[in-house]
Amino acid sequence: MSSATTRRTLLAGIPHLIAFAPAIVVLATADGLPDPIASHFDLSGSADRYAGRATVLAVTVALAVGLALLFGLCARQSGAGSPPGTRWDNGRVLVAASWATAGLLGAILVGSVAANLGLTDPAAAVLPWWTFPAGLATGAVAGVVAWLVTPSIPANGEEPEAVPAVPLGPAEQFSWSRTVGSPWIPAVGAVMAIIGCALGVTVHPAAGIITGVAGVAVVLNSQAWVTVDRRGLTITLGLLGWPRLHVPADDVASVTVADISPTGFGGWGYRIVPGGRGIILRAGPALVVTRRSGQQLTVTVDDPRTAAGVLAGVASSGGRSC
């Protein structure tokens, strides 16, 4: 583990211990707390659930340690720097999200415990209306501060690999194409569509329709057809042939091959990330095309070396011949 990753692991984990500390200290040491204390409040701020002081203390400590471990481990897993094809720096986003969560939860917890202070009857506890907005504000400030203090790390060792251009005759026409898909994405979509039907019947027709349509969209976009020819790179998603992405040959600045992980793009499917777009249907080899504008288009596809070589050949020969 590099020192940058260690630093980020600590940066993501420790804030939870700090943010929960005031509530833990008050719960453990304060004199003026009822037992049981009010542990949950309704929307108007009146107490509606109660728990023993020791239980609340134990749960709070467990929550602090659990969140610290969870965010720390996630930060460690996501590594340092942005993966190929995106400027999305997962580790940095994660640290910011961690601090924001810690700020929000820490502020609300302190507020809830403080509402019990000086009372003998926990039913009299009232949570001031501004506790939640104050928590949100604390979280937002913490998130922004975390983003600013986390050093940005340039892309790590896995530099995308440049591919030599395939020499192409001036009159030659060619077409490289391949389908890429994932067997389980349509399954997820089908399950969503089925859940949609169930929701439509049991909960509300609107919920059913939204889930069902999302499920059908997932099924339709679970496959992509990637073509490289004189016209450039064309990616057609799904069974309907829409959406369709096209990079004209004369807009190609460079072509590389990289090993992609969906976590770098925040998931599977058609991803729009800082620095570019991605059609990410699986982990593994991918074609990464940089446009003249600097924006990148990444598509996971088998045998990307051939595609990259041909596309580099087209780009260097100036594209369309006839």
Next chain:
Amino acid sequence: MLIRVDPTRATPLADQIAACVRRGIADGSVRGGERLPGARDLAASLQVSIHTVLAGYQSLRDEGLIELRRGRGAIVRDGVPAGRAAVVELARDLVRAARRFDLDDEEVVALVRAAARTS
């Protein structure tokens, strides 16, 4: 799979398309069950007529390498050994070489029979 055609070569474009698919099957880059690009898409991509692509696909079907089904497109036959595509490609090379030396097709067939008897 990469399909390359050169209109300036003497070989008909349909044969060039078929040869690319055969080589793909022979070198293992195209496997059984794989779908070839749709004729219309491939024609647009190569900037050739759709009839040229269909003619290439039909000769592949006649050689037993692919199946053509209406509405399902061209699919490489399951269980087609890569070697078969390689042999078909060699046979084509043999015919081309023979024609270059003015051997007619009957003579080529006779040569192949003779080779089969003696080896």
